Amino acid sequence: MDGYRAVVPGKILYRGGICLRKLSRGLMVVAALGVLLGGGAWADRRHFSSPHVVVRGTVTGVYAAPEEGAEMVTQVITGEKLVVRKRSGNWLQVEVPDGYTGWVCARDILPYRHGKGPLDGVTHKVLVTAPVAGVAAGAGGPAVMQVTMGSELGLLGVGKGWYQVKLPGGQGWLGADAGRVLPVGAGPPRGTRADILATAQKFLGVPYVWGGTTALGIDCSGFTYRVYQVNGIKLLRDADQQFAMPEARAVDDPLPGDLVFFSGREPVSHVGIYLGEGEFIHASSGRGVVINRLDDPYYRDRYLGARSFITS
Template sequence: MRKIIIIAALLMMTISINSCQKAKDTPVAGVIITPVENMYSRADDQADVVSQALLGTTVKILKSEKTTGRQVWYQVETPDTYQGWVSGRALRLYAPDEKPYAAEGQVMEITSLMAYIYAEPDVTKQKPLLFAPISSVLVLDKYEGRWGQVILPDNRRAHIQMGDGQVRQAPFQRPRQSPEQMVELARRFLGLPYFWGGTSPLGLDCSGYVQLIYRLSGVEILRDADIQYTSSGLLEVPKGQERTGDLVFFGRKSISHVGMMINEREFIHATTNQRPLVQVSNLYDEYWQSIYQGCRRPKD
């Protein structure tokens, strides 16, 4: 009996040590090294896409998992607190005590919808290495005239055209835009495809689209439409008092859709209604009035 107890105790100790080692071996953070990385509901690229993480985004690592094919997946959390699973191939894991990518010093914020990045400062001699989507931020090593040299999140050096972005000193806060400027920005995305979970010009869903417009306009809100409606610190607006820049929310029983007002009657949104793309609709059309839930406005 005593021998059985000792063996059981040793087994428990081994399990405890292995668990501690596994927790210790899981990195705490990393940076996205692909242009646009799908975040899945589970560690499987056939699962549903819940959101996307963009090039240069630092993510918290919550846990790791190896699939049957020995591929490593990480459950990550983006800066807006959204969680999902990404392939290990999409991440560069930070070393202990390493500072987050592009968190300080000279950086370039991408303002073009997509900025192509090259091995050499020439668009004619080779294909691009990759692209950086709008709102992504890259370390800018140096620049002169048309071209700048960036250090990518995977530590490669590459070249980018300076007309694709703005030079900033990190950390920085985007300046607050006027409602009219927000509309001008939002219209740049007209006709881009709808993509469930999308947060980039490759494809956008409704909440990813307005979150991106607000972020570029100096206002941070959370990711999903229902959370934006209840928990983003926005002001409630009475029906009939909607104005340019406000968010309008829809759904039959609960919040399932969001758009942004571009004047007192129309709103712009990423939708599958009629055509799956970013488009302008009339708030007072019978369909939208039948599922209208409310309006929210950023604080001044």
């Protein structure tokens, strides 16, 4: 099917057979459907004179090197704008919004053209707040694409229970319960501790994926990064960076919503969100997003302390 990319457990299939990538079991994405994205031609080397590109599908891996088998260091999601640094074959080295520099497959992105981005030419946007939401080709129709929490889509119109949204290269319809409307240029309002806990618990059961940042598969710091992002708090991407951020206040007795940190193979190698009453929620490499206790011997022996970014 032209203009289609499917990710199924264990594989990604691309038309033309380039940028083939094996992903962790359980990661499932449907992305870049031609019916939504205008059926445009796949990106090729002729299109990348622009210094910026946008993510065309649901989620795209960012890799440490432009080659098969390279480590996935993070992910980018629908509509995110990336800065192009250089090209190597079918790969682009990009700087991504979470601060990483890495390599993306050219077929996963579209050239950014001024005025044509998903937030260009509109006054308001929809911030996706559901872990994963379907986008339909028409209001009330079946989902033909997925978007994930944190994606920002231009608002084109409002129907009964639906938002008409602007996508990279096209448009679609998103259920109104899957997002919130904000002015373009404004971030989400700063969430309360209760808001952060409610967002975090939406991820329970999500599988662990190294470098993941979405409810299709996530790692520990990608989890805290995403939960805080949609609650108006910008974190750095990695656990050690979050631990050392100057905005972070060291606290002896964490409150619900604060971050708790642990040692491991690195001095700071794991992070979760404190729930209260000795429990925390985190993306475990063995079990995905789960709840554990701080007094569990494994975590008690590795506990480094808590940091608070919450002022209320």
